[in-house]
Amino acid sequence: MDLLEIKAINTDAQRWLTKAATNLRQHLNTHFQVQTKSDRNDLVTNFDKETENFLVDQIRQNFPNDKIVSEEGFGDQVQTMHGRVWFVDPIDGTLNFVKQRNDFAMMIGLYEDGRNVLGYILNVMTDELLWGGPEIGLHLNEKVQPLPLDQPLAAGLFGVNGPMFAYNHEHVRDIAFASSGARILGSAGLEFQQVILGRQVGYISRLAPWDVAAGKILAETAGLSVTTIDGDPLDMLKSQVVLVTTRRALPEVQKIRQS
């Protein structure tokens, strides 16, 4: 893809997200339906489904040959990262969405032959859209976003998954205690935003492809490291424990894990 095409797709993607978020905020207090999926805290709402349906529809209409990975079943069965692959998470942080009507994100990621192209994390209620990619740089709404400082682990806060932190799975508690302190926000997208904006030195959690796809593109554009917990490259088509952190904190985290 050349820069002109990337910029054209970027204009489209931002328009879709704006429309989806505006629609969601308008109807948030009038028709809200919640269903349980695998357990009492695995929830889905009419907004997850409607938003995903809308975003997938826009992609299909504009780019009928592209493949789509998405959470609620409107996408494709994608087996390889060959060609152009979109990742759509209509509502990231569904528990926050249901319980708080706040602190959740819409996310889109676009890859070509496995390479980062464009990522979007929209904090729906504050309307803060973090967007960009390797060709167009990093932006927060209308402004170019400065890259985060390359801080060591002890200098920053660390976002964690609650149960992994509580039970010290994969040394997550040890890692968090070696930082300035643990934070639990309940949205992978907003945790990625915090690290990319330089407000946290890292984040660790078990994540599905749609939870991580946009964040990985933006974090790598910001000069951060995004790997599995073992330091390997992500497999974008499966769930895995994901670590996003500054380059300087990465070896410190790995040393704690091996201790």
Added chain:
Amino acid sequence: MDLLEIKAINTDAQRWLTKAATNLRQHLNTHFQVQTKSDRNDLVTNFDKETENFLVDQIRQNFPNDKIVSEEGFGDQVQTMHGRVWFVDPIDGTLNFVKQRNDFAMMIGLYEDGRNVLGYILNVMTDELLWGGPEIGLHLNEKVQPLPLDQPLAAGLFGVNGPMFAYNHEHVRDIAFASSGARILGSAGLEFQQVILGRQVGYISRLAPWDVAAGKILAETAGLSVTTIDGDPLDMLKSQVVLVTTRRALPEVQKIRQS
């Protein structure tokens, strides 16, 4: 105090907070000095001191006979809750303030003979001021704030202190896992806001008087329960483990603690 006097004090307190927050936001990126107190994560900045000095000064000028409890040493040595006692926390969530420049609060609480009078929790960066008291009700900025639903523990998210959650001190982990999920925000004031706005079903942490004074007034005005971890009334002049929760969740939390 009669309603007229409470309303006059309310006008003053809001004006002081607006001025202090505006000043802080204006100088946030120009002169920021951090010092360490008891350990590497116990921090104080020039803004904590300047803001406390300003707020304490306003109280002294307007109400020279009142007593003041505050974090950074500009207040009085207060031995009893007799008479009018102010509590000032210039920056609640200092670690967030230093590391994120976000998600921190200014708080003021006013008691008379130990009774709740007026409370203020200002999220400085979003400019959301939760304010009120038993005589004037609950407000978020210009709007009357509806009271939170009386939800059971399993229906809502629960804010926790990181180390208490990680080590299950006082059964905090068990309590959080019986809720919809744990959250760690790093600011007692913002955690109180979440519970009062109905976004969390509770919050538990070890808190100093200035951390809890405003939140207690607002939470009780909102019909929530605020007690020690043992279910006893707070001693407003000492540090203690504080539990704020819906009335319906309170016996559920107590049952878990006694298990």
